[in-house]
Amino acid sequence: MCHQGSAPRTALSSSTFSSSPNCQEKLSVGPAARIHKLIASQSDPLLLAKEICALASRHPDDFRHFYASFHSLIIKLGPSRRFSHIFSAVGLPEIALKTFYTILEFNLRPRPQHLNQILHILVAHPHFIRPAFDLFKYAQQYGVLPNTTSYNILMRAFCFNDDLSIAYSLFSKMLTRDVLPDVESYRILIQGLCRKSQVNRAVALLEDMLNKGFIPDAFIYTTLLNSLCRKKQLREAFKILCRMKVRGCNPDMVHYNTVIFGFCRQDRALDACKVLEQMAANGCLPNLVSYRILVLGLCNQGMYDEAKVYVKEMVSKGLLLHFSVVHIFGNGIC
Structure with missing residues (x-):
């Protein structure tokens, strides 16, 4: 990572930040103000931060940041709302997690969208799904109330990692905490149930979705029809196909071909x-x-x-x- 010292010993040439693949990194000794000027002139803050961190890692003995360069990075990454992304991009989700906990401990109250950003970063790394869940619960103690997107992020992560029971419990808690699920919430859970061959529960969830006024999208129907045909429940698949139009979703080529293939296979x-x-x-x-x-x-x-x-x-x-x-x-x- 980046190192801090009292005085910078290496400055960056303008070619360092070039996006051209043929560009070779060049180092030239120069004043500290040159680094500050180069950072401030970059248009892509995330690319800028990644290149600086990569350079610092390759030259730990020669490259030193100083106050002005740190300040310039923060100014660049902050307004573009990319500051937390750099930790994930360079493979350091633990620093992103620690930073968010520090924000909470300083009695600053992030908004739900800030919580969602950090959850997105964490669940992208399989080993950080549980820490993301812990943060999700811990943040509520500090008044950061998760919204529908927060629940969806975790539900999707647990479904893809075969923890369907936790995803289902999160869905149930949404209803008890006055957080309304959306079509995406149902889609995530139906897809997870079908992946685990629990197609009957998925069909029941579809009915629950319809009873609550939600209109399933084409992807939900594709997932269900595929699973029903694989489980040889062709009668149920055909019934769902016939009812799609009156339920607000016109069946398309994929839906019809799925059921045709299901019948022919049997x-x-x-x-x-x-x-x-x-x-x-x-x-x-x-x-x-x-x-x-x-x-x-x-x-x-x-x-x-x-x-x-x-x-x-x-x-x-x-x-x-x-x-x-x-x-x-x-x-x-x-």
Whole structure:
């Protein structure tokens, strides 16, 4: 890291801060005021701070900061709201955490967005997820009240690190502490439940979401449909697909193709045909992937006459036949 001394012994040339990849670092002895001037002239404060810290690390015996250079760095990073980011960018989340605790101990009350910034920094490092959770609880004792974003940051981190129970408890505490969840809150938890194959709980959470007036987005439905099809709960998947439009989210190509593939994978190609027909009726035109999945599914069940109908439909729409379709269909009719 950066070292502080009574007098600087090395100044930075202007090429040190160049963003050009071909630029080579140059050191030249110069007055302390030169460093201060170079720092003050930089337009990108985060890049500036990273380069200074990197230079200081490579030349610990020659490079010394002084009061004016520290002051210039703070002035540059502070107004741009990038000061805490530098600790994360150079791989020092523990210093970012210590700095935030120091702020609290000085009886300064950060805003929720400041807490969220430090939580973002910490959860980016797996070993700092628990310390982030501790800070989340500790900050409340100092009157820093977490908001919905604060909960979402931690819920996402715990879900991605297979601590679903903690994520779920955080979601429950939101409701008891008058912190309203948003669509992102539900999306995080539904995705976490599906990742752990707890798809029935995810469907129940979808219903809870709808009952409370939230409109699920396309990503939530994609996650649920994928999980239901993998768990062979095709009836539930088709029911959710049919209700999407009346619930405020028009199903798109991905949603339809997911269910078509789910039916074909379970040797229910005729049910997949119904999904394709519904798809066209709802104004979502089947694409090459839709037809390829369906034709392969029909051929795998020996329904070559039915497959032939869809092959002709593909050709009439100008869709190029995939090699796999030509191969399996050709073998079946020969």
